[in-house]
Amino acid sequence: MLKTSPQASRSPQGPSALRQRLSRWDVKYAPYLFVAPFFIVFAAIGLYPLLYTGYLSFFSWPRFGGTVGDPVGWANYVHVITDPVFHKALVNTVGIFLLSSVPQVIIATVIAALLDTNLRGRSWWRMSVLLPYVVAPAAAALIWSAIFADKSGLANQMLGVIGIDPIGWHTDRFASWTAIATMVNWRWTGYNTLIILAAMQAVPRDLYESASLDGAGSGRQFWNITLPSIRPTMIFVIVTSTMGGLQIFTEPRLFDTNLQHQGGANYQFQTLTMYVFNTANSATDPYPRAAAAAWLLFLLIVGVALLNFVITRAIQNRGAR
Amino acid sequence: MSNNSKPWHRRPRTALAACAVASLVAGLTACGGGDGDEQSSLGKDDTLTITTFSEFGYDEQIEKWNADPERPFKIKQTKIAEWDTWKESMTKALQAGTELPDVIAVEGDAMAALVAEGANEQFADISDPELDGRWVEYAYKAGQTTDGKQIGYPTDIGPEAMCYRADLFEKAGLPSEPADAAALFKDWDTYYKTGEEFTKKVPQTKWYDASGSVAQAMLNQVEFPFQTEDQKVNVENDELKAVYDTVTKYSPTLSTKVVQWGEDWQANFTNDGFATMPCPGWMFANIKSSAPDVTGWRIADAFPGGGGNWGGSFLAVPASGAHTEEAQEVANYLTNADSQVSASKAAGNFPGNLEAQKTLQSENAEDPYFGNAKTTEILTNRAAAVTPGVPFKGDKYSDVLGLFQTAIQRVDEGEDPETSWTTFVGAVGNL
Numbered sequence: 001m002l003k004t005s006p007q008a009s010r011s012p013q014g015p016s017a018l019r020q021r022l023s024r025w026d027v028k029y030a031p032y033l034f035v036a037p038f039f040i041v042f043a044a045i046g047l048y049p050l051l052y053t054g055y056l057s058f059f060s061w062p063r064f065g066g067t068v069g070d071p072v073g074w075a076n077y078v079h080v081i082t083d084p085v086f087h088k089a090l091v092n093t094v095g096i097f098l099l100s101s102v103p104q105v106i107i108a109t110v111i112a113a114l115l116d117t118n119l120r121g122r123s124w125w126r127m128s129v130l131l132p133y134v135v136a137p138a139a140a141a142l143i144w145s146a147i148f149a150d151k152s153g154l155a156n157q158m159l160g161v162i163g164i165d166p167i168g169w170h171t172d173r174f175a176s177w178t179a180i181a182t183m184v185n186w187r188w189t190g191y192n193t194l195i196i197l198a199a200m201q202a203v204p205r206d207l208y209e210s211a212s213l214d215g216a217g218s219g220r221q222f223w224n225i226t227l228p229s230i231r232p233t234m235i236f237v238i239v240t241s242t243m244g245g246l247q248i249f250t251e252p253r254l255f256d257t258n259l260q261h262q263g264g265a266n267y268q269f270q271t272l273t274m275y276v277f278n279t280a281n282s283a284t285d286p287y288p289r290a291a292a293a294a295w296l297l298f299l300l301i302v303g304v305a306l307l308n309f310v311i312t313r314a315i316q317n318r319g320a321r
Numbered sequence: 322m323s324n325n326s327k328p329w330h331r332r333p334r335t336a337l338a339a340c341a342v343a344s345l346v347a348g349l350t351a352c353g354g355g356d357g358d359e360q361s362s363l364g365k366d367d368t369l370t371i372t373t374f375s376e377f378g379y380d381e382q383i384e385k386w387n388a389d390p391e392r393p394f395k396i397k398q399t400k401i402a403e404w405d406t407w408k409e410s411m412t413k414a415l416q417a418g419t420e421l422p423d424v425i426a427v428e429g430d431a432m433a434a435l436v437a438e439g440a441n442e443q444f445a446d447i448s449d450p451e452l453d454g455r456w457v458e459y460a461y462k463a464g465q466t467t468d469g470k471q472i473g474y475p476t477d478i479g480p481e482a483m484c485y486r487a488d489l490f491e492k493a494g495l496p497s498e499p500a501d502a503a504a505l506f507k508d509w510d511t512y513y514k515t516g517e518e519f520t521k522k523v524p525q526t527k528w529y530d531a532s533g534s535v536a537q538a539m540l541n542q543v544e545f546p547f548q549t550e551d552q553k554v555n556v557e558n559d560e561l562k563a564v565y566d567t568v569t570k571y572s573p574t575l576s577t578k579v580v581q582w583g584e585d586w587q588a589n590f591t592n593d594g595f596a597t598m599p600c601p602g603w604m605f606a607n608i609k610s611s612a613p614d615v616t617g618w619r620i621a622d623a624f625p626g627g628g629g630n631w632g633g634s635f636l637a638v639p640a641s642g643a644h645t646e647e648a649q650e651v652a653n654y655l656t657n658a659d660s661q662v663s664a665s666k667a668a669g670n671f672p673g674n675l676e677a678q679k680t681l682q683s684e685n686a687e688d689p690y691f692g693n694a695k696t697t698e699i700l701t702n703r704a705a706a707v708t709p710g711v712p713f714k715g716d717k718y719s720d721v722l723g724l725f726q727t728a729i730q731r732v733d734e735g736e737d738p739e740t741s742w743t744t745f746v747g748a749v750g751n752l
Contacts, residue, residue, distance in 0.1 A: 063412075063416065063434070063439075064412070064415045064435065064437075064443055065416075065439050066442065066443060079751070083751055085748070149584070149585075150585075151579075151585050152584075168734070171734040257580050258580065259581065259582065259723065259726060260405075260726075261405075262727065265727050265728075265730035265731040266731050266734070280413070281412055281413070283434075283716075283717050283720045284752060287416060
């Protein structure tokens with residue numbers, strides 16, 4: 001009787017039919033009303049731009065022009081797909097994604113397992129891993145840019161101490177990927193750690209007790225109890241870090257010293273989101289071409305996320321058998 | 322009571338959420354409508370906005386305007402550190418039709434894209450026959466569309482001299498007095514040859530500040546570097562290739578190989594990183610702020626290959642503004658002789674305003690930082706050496722220039738010049 005109003009309880013014979021109906025509607029429709037704000041906001045700032053971007057990608061729209069021009073069919077998509085810079089950006093994105101997401105999930109799992117043990121000052125340790133996540137990405141990128149500066153950076157100085165030649169963090173393709181992946185990992189590992197840690201703590205403790213009684217060591221317990229129990233959370237972490245990994249923008253953009261911000265002079269670390277952004281600033285049909293590139297990126301992410309989902313589910317099913 | 326209070330707690334929250342959503346949606350639709358036809362008048366306490374980049378030297382003149390009770394409104398300036406950053410936000414705002422400041426500063430290289438068909442409708446026509454003859458002819462023309470609509474008032478122009486480190490020249494046994502050093506800057510061959518001599522004697526110092534800056538200097542002497550007169554993009558011409566080949570040939574020996582405007586570039590002003598640099602008037606302020614304690618910087622009244630103009634900006638009035646007439650007044654005020662003299666003294670920019678040039682010439686001030694060089698006299702001579710209309714700047718000048726600079730950066734970073742050239746030509750084809 002959560003919904004009984006004060007008047008209704010005082011005069012039970014009153015116009016209760018209407019009140020009852022209202023109360024029924026409340027129970028029936030109120031939940032939708034509560035979730036509606038999200039969907040309305042999503043429709044306005046998520047779905048609408050998505051669809052409009054799709055619409056725009058089939059038109060011409062001259063630079064600085066105030067209005068959308070004529071339809072051009074698939075021309076914008078053809079332009080993007082045949083652009084060698086797009087190919088390079090695709091490879092860069094996948095490369096940086098692999099260098100960031102894979103170590104991120106592995107390290108996060110290991111740290112979570114360590115935090116799940118009986119450490120002294122547990123809360124302090126747990127909060128500490130989240131610290132990088134609190135730092136604004138732009139600020140973090142500035143700090144890391146100073147560390148990875150080609151001539152005067154800390155990273156190269158330290159390599160110099162152990163006798164390794166300075167690395168061209170901005171010029172060498174793989175080195176630049178590594179530098180950017182390091183920034184991303186630094187930021188997101190703690191966040192993933194806490195999510196995985198939460199899942200680990202939900203694993204029934206008596207499972208571990210029984211395992212100990214059966215003589216299983218901590219490594220064995222981790223493989224045979226912890227990992228299988230947190231699979232659903234792992235899927236979540238992997239899927240979200242995939243989406244995030246394929247949309248890396250802030251780090252490479254601020255890491256870039258090239259004046260045109262094209263991800264290094266040779267596009268060596270231009271990501272797909274940077275490609276979309278730069279295309280929106282280019283000379284011919286900037287927005288429609290960027291829209292086409294954005295849709296291709298969207299399809300790519302959906303594809304990879306689905307693939308991820310299928311693979312992890314297959315592993316899960318095999319594990320369950 | 323707890324039962325009763327719950328519904329009450331809920332209502333405000335739902336209302337709050339609904340309100341947030343409503344305002345969000347309303348905000349979005351408000352964003353969409355950027356109709357600029359509605360003009361409204363300004364009161365004394367109203368403010369017109371202007372955005373400039375780098376340093377235009379307008380602080381004093383704007384303060385003066387705001388302090389004057391006769392002025393019908395106030396002016397508020399926003400300064401953006403770099404042109405490239407401002408270019409991006411400006412382009413985006415123009416394209417999306419979102420709000421821009423009432424007056425905007427535009428770099429000269431990008432002006433060509435804005436006067437082009439399709440783009441110039443976004444700017445108010447600020448033609449004013451009374452202003453004919455106020456500016457250097459070629460700068461005035463550069464702010465005009467082909468059918469004579471004026472969309473930009475020139476602020477400064479960028480005649481180039483050569484700046485060099487007299488102390489390092491001495492160390493290398495080169496003539497260090499500006500009058501003597503000028504002979505080393507008479508043409509590009511002498512310039513590069515001297516550079517090779519210099520770097521042999523002073524191996525830890527490079528000859529010039531960045532490959533990009535000498536590339537730009539040489540490029541500014543080519544008549545049609547990127548586009549032909551009918552706006553057709555053509556980068557595979559012999560003159561441009563010659564510039565590219567020369568710059569990339571000397572990249573390993575004479576260049577610092579750093580990117581212009583970067584931290585390493587900045588640091589080289591003080592740590593003896595390089596000895597010479599092409600030096601338009603607005604660069605003087607950059608040198609002073611980058612190397613306040615270095616005493617060896619001098620200016621030679623010479624430039625390899627004759628003259629060259631690098632940069633120089635415009636003030637334009639976006640048509641989307643609600644006060645285009647008042648904005649035109651502000652642009653007019655800031656580019657008049659008084660303002661330009663004051664701006665030139667504050668920032669070192671060489672005015673495009675002819676009367677301001679005359680005033681500065683009659684004062685003929687000496688700059689103690691540069692060994693008491695008579696900067697106005699030097700820049701006046703340098704401006705006279707510039708061939709008007711060279712280089713031809715087509716609508717894609719700024720875009721191709723960016724790609725060209727990047728192509729040179731690739732060579733600085735160790736890529737084979739021919740490979741980098743091929744990438745450049747391909748990228749230009751994809752513009």
